[in-house]
Amino acid sequence: MSGIFGRLFGPRWQHRDPSVRRQAIDRLDASQPRDRQRLEQLANDSDPDVRQAALARLEDPARLLALCDDQHSPELHAQLVALLTGQAGNVPLAERLTLVERVDDRDLLTRLALQGDNQELRLAALARLDDEPALIHQACENSIAAVRHAAAERVTSEEGLAQLARQARRDKHVARLARDRLSRLHEDASQAEAQRIERERILDALEQHAQHAWEPLYAGRYRHLMREWERLPDLATPEQEQRYQEACLRCRKVITDHEAQHQAIETADQQRNDAEAERQALVEALEESVASLRQGDSLTQQDIDSLLAHKRLQASRWQALSEQHVPSQELSQRYTQSLEAHERIRLAWERLEQQSDALREGIEQQDNARLRSVMDNIDWPSDLPPSPLLRRVKRQLSQQPVDPAGPQQAERFAKDLDELEKLLERGAFKQASRLHQSLRQRFDTLPADRRQPLQPRLKRLGARLAELRDWRGFVAGPKRNQLCLAIEDLAEDTTLLDAELDRRHRQLVKDWKNLGDAAAERELSSRFRAASDHIHERLAPWRKALDEERQRNLEAREGLCDQLEALLDNPDPGADPDALREIRDRSREQWRRFSPVPRDHAEQVGQRFGRIRHALQALIDQRAQEIATAKRALVEEARQLQHDKGTAAQRAEQAKALQRRWRELGRAPKGEEQALWREFRSLCDTLFAARESERDDRAQRARDHLDAMQALIERLDAWQPSSSHDAGMLEQAIAEADSLEPLPAGRRSEGMRRRWTGIVRARRDRLLRLALSEEIQRWQQLRPLLERHLDADAQRLEGHEAVSIEAMPGLDDDMLNAHEQRNAARQDPMTAEQVAETLSRLRVHLALLAGGRVERADEPLRLAIQVERLNESRERELSKAGELHDILCGILATGPVPPALWAREAGELDSHLAQLARLPTS
Template structure:
């Protein structure tokens, strides 16, 4: 009974019979809220005819969009929505259609709207919401409006899509042409990217091979070249390639650093060896360059002083680089002691020189004996002219208590034997100039000794003299073509007008050094005259340039001197509150100014250099002093602030004192 009443009083749109529900749909008004709900329910009815009749009552796509969200795959809703969006513009509000299209997400419906919409704006809006490239290709090929085809074609970016457009878009030649152009550009870009990637990979392989390679002289240069090529890449490498690059660079830098460290160690060893060799040569050369002669002069003593300074400097350099061997140490000590003894003897001679001269004038032989004993002149050192006259005076008197020494002393014979050994070393090394000097000294000493006293060394001296003569002949034979080459070279240089003044001067100086290095071997007046003539011609060509260089050096000297005067004036009256940072800037600027004005005349370079060094050292002391004073003052302020913070003074008092500290 209840079911009967329910069917009797229920609305007709809820009737079980589908035909009754279809008839009831025509009486429902979408503008009425309750009837709208009934229509929406009928749009979801089980019967297709009911759904179609209910959907036909909707003339606005807004409600259909809501229903589509509930039933996205229902064909009747999708079909009705497409009908509404593609109907003529005079049948529906275009703005409402545009808003609906902008809310529509279904790609299939959008594609249908883009093909069937009555207005261009609607079609463009639908195409703008398409995402699949296949749908865009369809629109570019089949859409009836050119603007829509062009808009769809512009969004095709893949190579396959562009290729399809170039082949299938026969309806629009512009679309085909643009597709071909973009396809060619895409392929060219792909080829360029592939080439860049291949180049990047090639560089990586080279760099990794360089990282595994052993060191060779061009290692660092090749590494820097590869890094510059990598940095100049147009296409940035990917993360994996960048990681490989960093690993290879680190390995190469490690190899270079290890090699540089090894080179520095080798250089230090070479410097130590060079210092050791220089000390050896200095020890050997002293015997040659200061071989005993007939009379000792002040020039010889000056040479002894310079030799002592040279040996001391070389020894200090050698000891800084390592501990020298014991044999070299003993040899240096012996040589230094001998030089010191010579110089001390010269000082004693200078002390008694006036008294010896007076005794000679007075003929006081006893006084002469006393003064010569006080001088204690070494037997291995040639006498001065004054000592020689005194000895000759005493020998002429033939005093019995001072008989003349007829036989050489043991020390003189040992020194003679050592010099013979050194002469043979010079001959073995081909040092003809040193050998000549030492041989001359030996000959002079041999003449002063009594006959027969050198019976053990006379044969050796003759044999070495013969070898020295052969060496001179051989050097003359070798030096002759070299002198000819130097004469020809300096003549060609004098005639060469293409060289600049600086290069001409450099080559001229080198040729002169080479000429002087030959000494007197194979020398002739004609060659010497030819060489000097060509050299004079070059000097004439360089006269103006040398004057300019001299003027520039003089100007540099004036600037450096003025710089020294400015620094000295600053240091003579420094400000009490001078800022250390400002002083440091002055120091750095002075150094830069000094470096910019170089070179200066050689005879004044050392003096002005020492003056500048003293001024800089004094300036540095002032900087350190002012920095220390400021540091102490700041530390005192910090201590005062700490005490003020922990004090029990009133807040206002502490504030006032704090302001005073800040000031």
């Protein structure tokens, strides 16, 4: 339908004219589905009036809320707000609360929270708001306190809290909440920053500590930094945690390396102790060998050979041990004495061997004089048993046919025969041969009656020894052939190195010598000797170079000894034992490096180096003992610090100074160093623990003071004085605040002080206003008395007799004195000019007190009053209430006042009093 027909027969709600559509809305029924759809379409009409009229007929907020998803007209929002807030319609509260849960529009929620007819509805709308500016607006502008407080609780950002503190003038609770949360936020940020700075400080200290070398306090300092790190309440960042772990690894590596070095030192000390014990056993063996030789009945060549072989073996072992560890002075002396005893025995035996032929000739010729002369030349030691030859000589000289010790010799001879039989059964040819030879020599010295029973057994054992010799010869023949072929092959082998060639050659020669005379043949011996000489010729250059190297090593060892002796001759009294220990260890390494040396000089230079090392060790021990004494003194000082009167922090600083002195001293002897260090560290840990405890107590007291100050601020902020007599409560609160000072430094403390200062200033101003108001009220109560005085003044000025006015009850002393002065002034009145001048002065003073305007003519008077007030303020503290009281007392005391003068002055006095009553806080 179009054109005119469309206009004539079309629906009126779709008419082109908005007014017709507006009229058609009144005929639509919202309860009918079709009409409701038409109304919903008209709610989106282009004409605002049509939209508003259509929306007014729609009272279902759920349908309107669905329309909001498609259109956003102001009328639709207004109707929806009216329905949801309860301004229109009769929608139940429960349904409206359900619909609010579906609303997402910020503006709509804001209006619901501001205009809702129910607190629960407003809180539901507020809960849907997430925008902080909207929450700040609600906290400042909402008319319901609970909604304001709920909105303020959800503001969390620093900017939002600052804005809320500035704008929340309607609700002091909201402003105070915002300020408190902002203060806590600042305090938390300050604490977080302080903790971050503290964590960085600990990290820097730990990283620097990881770069230091080990010292006695290294592990303790590391543990202390770890405890400080773990005590921080906040969590470290990943970067900080990584730095912490790396620094800890480096610190633990330093500690582990020191422990390994300490273990190595302990191992070296153990080796030194083992070497000392072995040297002890070595010296005891040498001494025992000499002692056993002296305890025997007879001395034979076999005994001498055994003694000298044992001495060479022990001397070689002593030299090897001395190259590794220096012997003690006592052991060195005992070793030297043992060597001297062996040497005396060897020299005595050599002299005996040289004179043996002369002794035998003297025995054969029965020449006792010659025997005595030879015995004097031999000078046989008295503590040595005689040889068989010497025994015969002594018997010859003493003419003793029978030795008194014959039975004992025969018994010992029998025991030796038993021992020889055991050796033959074991096949110990060499020992059996030496023992058999000794027995044959001793057999001649036995008494004749003792030889007969022992001779058959000696012959039998001699025969068994001969059989064993023959058997060895049978076995040794192939062995000799084998050794001969081996040395000839070795002599022709040109592929071996000189050192290996020398080693194999020495082994073959040793094996050849071990065969002794078993299966000895001239031809094999010549072949073996020829091959050995050939090898000697080949090794001659190598041995020459080796001898030169040994000589150089000997010179180097002697030079090392010279350097060490020069050091010992002029020791530094303050030398560090660690430096001396390093010199000792390095000299030991150099000594070992300068090896081998010529054999004939090895023992001499080794003994010299041993003495030097012993002296160096003695110097080290001396310095270490001096350090131990100094460290014991430090331990005593640390123990005395436990009882000092200073604070724990001062004692901890003194303990740090002691620790620095401890590090500068060096190391005490090994076992004593550890014991002293454990005791010293325990005492220092106690001092540091006391410092930490004092810090914790001080921090707890600071927190308690902050909490008490916060509670006092809140209490004073909530208190409003109602009378000037409440000033005592304010002074009591100020005294309580002074008792809590000093507060710990920080933003929270500064904020508390600023807030406290503002609150105290505000309460003082209020008390001042109350005092002024009370003074003015009391003055108003005195108006009847003043009026009676004015009437009496007028009568007196008119010529009547002066009348005394009775005082009102309840006057204070100052007012009562002023009243009496007024009565007295009427008895002896001042001139009118004096009265006018006095009232003018009081009026100008009152104007200055009230901050009012002063006429130009009164400017000199104003300046004079200001100068007087300034001079008076230097002597005593002035208060406005006191000045006002003095001025009012002066007005009451001044008289008699003419009515005209009072009429002129009273207006300005009342104006200044009224202005003073509404005096602003300043």
